[in-house]
Amino acid sequence: MAESIPTARQAGCTGALILRGDSAFYSAEVVAACRAQDTRFSITAKLDRKVKAALAAIDPGAWTPIKYPRAVFDEQAGGWVSDAEVAETSYTAFTSKKGKRVTARLIVRQVKKKLDPPAADGQGELFPAYRYYPIFTDSPYTLLQAGSSIVITRCRSRPTPISSTVRSPSQDWTVNQGWMLAANLGHDLDCWVRLLTLHDQDDLERAEPDTMRYRLYHLPARLSTHARRRHLRIERSWPWAQAFVLAWQRLTQLPALA
Structure with a gap:
């Protein structure tokens, strides 16, 4: 402190x-x-x-x-x-x-x-x-x-398991600064993904990082290339396949940074 x-x-x-x-x-x-x-x-x-x-x-x-x-x-x-x-x-x-x-x-x-x-x-x-x-x-x-x-x-x-200093990886404050910055950036990105793309999905709007990791981030899919185009092949039986596609479409439709 x-x-x-x-x-x-x-x-x-x-x-x-x-x-x-x-x-x-x-x-x-x-x-x-x-x-x-x-x-x-x-x-x-x-x-x-x-x-x-x-x-x-x-x-x-x-x-x-x-x-x-x-x-x-x-x-x-x-x-x-x-x-x-x-x-x-x-x-x-x-x-x-x-x-x-x-x-x-x-x-x-x-x-x-x-x-x-x-x-x-x-x-x-x-x-x-x-x-x-x-x-x-x-x-x-x-x-x-x-x-x-x-x-x-x-x-x-x-949602952020980094609020307590007992979870810090090092006794060196400089090392912990870098770790804390990276962890908070990841947490902020997760929040923005839910806010911008999943705001109307009841089961994901307020999902915690562990839930997001299991349902969307650890996606059972394969990225392939055909005719100079990339294709993401998602397992049809995955319950949150549509939610992932919706989030991806909304992210790609965001305006580019000026």
């Missing part, structure tokens, strides 16, 4: 910076680095005993319903999520580390669990069960603004 935040400012980032990270970033050192660099933080808190106690202490009437403009798939919730509830409380983290405790906001999003297996017709649930997503943050935004950004950020960041 001590190197990446100044690098972001040197690259032209102005105004308030907010570090968003998953639970791998939940540490006193990361928060201290953010504050030393005049940067806000918004980090997924680990659901340990203390955090669970803080969640249990939230007044049931403090939860505020929120609805997202577009549903996003949540693996932990087991389906598409279009609404949830958010609440916040004050929380002091890292109390076991002398001189490094931090008090900030704990913003929590709760999503109702789906019944598994589904209840029989006419049989209701005895009591609702929820999944909780706590965010430890010093964000200046209001509860609804910050709560809505949790799921939006999660949706944007989930």
